[in-house]
Amino acid sequence: MTGDFDTPLRPQTEAEVAEMVRLADGPLSLRGGGTRGVAYGAGQVLETAGLSGITLYEPGALTLVAGAGTPLAEVQAVLSAQRQRLAFEPPDLRAVLGRQGLSTLGGVVATNASGSRRVQAGAARDHLIGVRFVDGLGTVVKSGGRVMKNVTGLDLVKLMAGSHGTLGVITQVAFKLQAVPECAVTLQTDVPLGAGLALLRRALGSPFEVSGAAYGPFGAALRVEGMEASVRYRVAALKALLGGDWVESAGDALWVGVRDGHGLGEGALWRVSCKPTAAEGVVAALAGVPHQAVFDWGGGLIWIAVQGLADAGAGLIRGAVAGVGHATLLRGAGAAAFAPEAAGVAALSRALREKFDPKGILNAGIMG
């Protein structure tokens, strides 16, 4: 991992973060637990793990506020005790990225990390309702708050989600939560890729509220969650709608694997976000190249592992996805991690980074 670990900065409070950024005489390599960053900037490591702790949890208001360094696992345990959860299902990328440590809420936000339920419930950014951060000059800024609906001023909350530490050091986050449903059923059927993806799209176009739609070595898989009677009804309705033989199961092992990118093997690892109907074509561009692919979000997300190409497959994958989505290189060398942006978007993004981090010290250069 990039970054100078000789004298890492480990602030314990937001005020300490502000002071460290203000006094920094060179670039800072920012991270939460270092478990999921697509890239880290060069420079002195600053870890936010010290900003840990849940400051507010109101189950009746479905609201949680916590320090950015709070471990995701700790939050999940606390929520789970009240039968609540983060609906966007943040992936655990430690296995596929070969990382150690504890994922933090700040890292989840900075990478806008979302799993299979994104297709129904939205991304991390859709559940983030407030954020506090320290900008590149050491100034503390807040946006949003702790309430569900808030359009007061420009929405910097969304801007910070997925900003990978390039606009500020996130110090506190607020999420809206979801109740854990009574019951979840997974449906699986063994069909070829094209037919499988078409089934997923059809299911997502039905009123039966599918909360997972994936295709992989396990075939086509759908997840239905909710009250037991309702799940039973919708499972039957989906089977009738889609036809074919579907195997029912409980448990979430399949979805954990899809969420975390398991079973893809060695090589460069990509996460491709695309128009669902374009998914098959994107993977077809790799014909003749050793690769494995798993599809989530009804085809809207493709995990691809590619072996044996010097550019990690960037030319083929980014060529195929041009105009229908974008591809991020999570693991491997030979290509830029973040997708190149069109000139207009790139200019706006660069100008925003310069405004928030005029000294260019926060995970500098990783996003362009």
Add this chain to the structure above:
Amino acid sequence: MDMPLPDQRIITSRDGLIARLRAVLPADGVIADPTETRAYECDALSAYRCAPLAVVLPRSTAEVSAVLRLCSQMGVKVVPRGAGTSLAGGSFPTADCVVLGVARMNGVIETDYDNRFIRVQTGRTNLAVTGAVEADGWFYAPDPSSQLACAIAGNIAMNSGGAHCLKYGVTTNNLLGVTIVLMSGEVVEIGGPWADAPGLDLLGVICGSEGQLGVVTEAYLRILPKPEGARPVLMGFSSNEVAGECVADIIRAGLLPVAIEFMDRPCIRACEDFAKAGYPDCEALLIVEVEGSAAEIDAQLALIKDIALRHSPVAYRESGSEEESRKIWLGRKSAFGAMGNIADYMCLDGTIPVSELPYVLRRIAEMSAAVGLSVANVFHAGDGNMHPLILYNANKPGDLELCEALGADILKLCVEVGGCLTGEHGVGVEKRDLMTVQFNPADLEAQLRVKDVFDPAWLLNPAKVFPLDVTASRRAS
């Protein structure tokens, strides 16, 4: 309300400006006759009016670009306008501005059920988006009460919500991509029919930016398959506190109704007098709506009934038919009309943590009594988004000022208990000067920097969102 002094240099060059606008737009695209621009002097915050220099009604992104490039070159301010339904004065003109209305750009560009999106021009009304896909069993989820009239452009600018956003989210959660024209005239495509941004989430900051960053001319919107059915239940309680507790218990139980609407006694009475919906005579009333198949609805309503009965409701009425559903919603949907029938009113929009509902309602009643103006409360209880309606008499000298002062105090109370000034209407000119209650100078400065990037000359939608003294140096330079 203070507005910056208009730029006399621009006002005196009006004829030249109009001639140049006519050179880049078709003849009917520029409205300069003062009798014809009158319709654009205000939006739904009709207490304030101001005639713009001219109104332009472009028909394409290219025409919007040409207008913005020209205005940018001439240093002329531009006020973007959707359908003019903003309750916050989001498209309130200045005397030295050109109003740019997108109402003529109302087409559907592409409908794609396989990928679950519709791409529209943003002058299309909210309801007409659903209208375009309804026959095929789909809908567009955000449903502001003005949905018959309001445009997608304004929905994006204000990040509009609606009664059903408890389940489906607000505009920002249903927006996939935009074509935005910057003040320079540059056209930028952001996002598209796929999930998430490859880099910074520019779409996220554009949505809800109240016309400060650019003019959105086209949008990719998420559409959803229509649920099989929906059914409301109405329940009455003997106090606001008890109704508030019932809301919290429903949420805690893990139920996800599509809507939980709350009305207090003054509102119930006014609606009953106006719409004769047959509401019970009680202190607080909830309308809870659930969706799904008939059996799913029955199962959810059974659980909701269990919860409600624990709070000893004075009335509990489950809809058994379309007609009964219509009647249950009738009073709620006529709330604003009912109020308008009694008096002039100002509609507030603060959000509070759901747990603070009883306290805030009690405080509002005390403040209302102290000032001598009635306040009726009707709001989206599931997400704490309140709509206190302050009744006043516009013809009585001093009453509007009294009403505005009470409104400001109520919004300050919302912030004090951990909430915010506006949940879905936006800041506009209306709440501009209260922004310092919620944000400190550093918070505001960070927002101004975003504006600097998109509109460096500060020409777009002037004097909105940010307090005038905070933006003075930027506007002067």
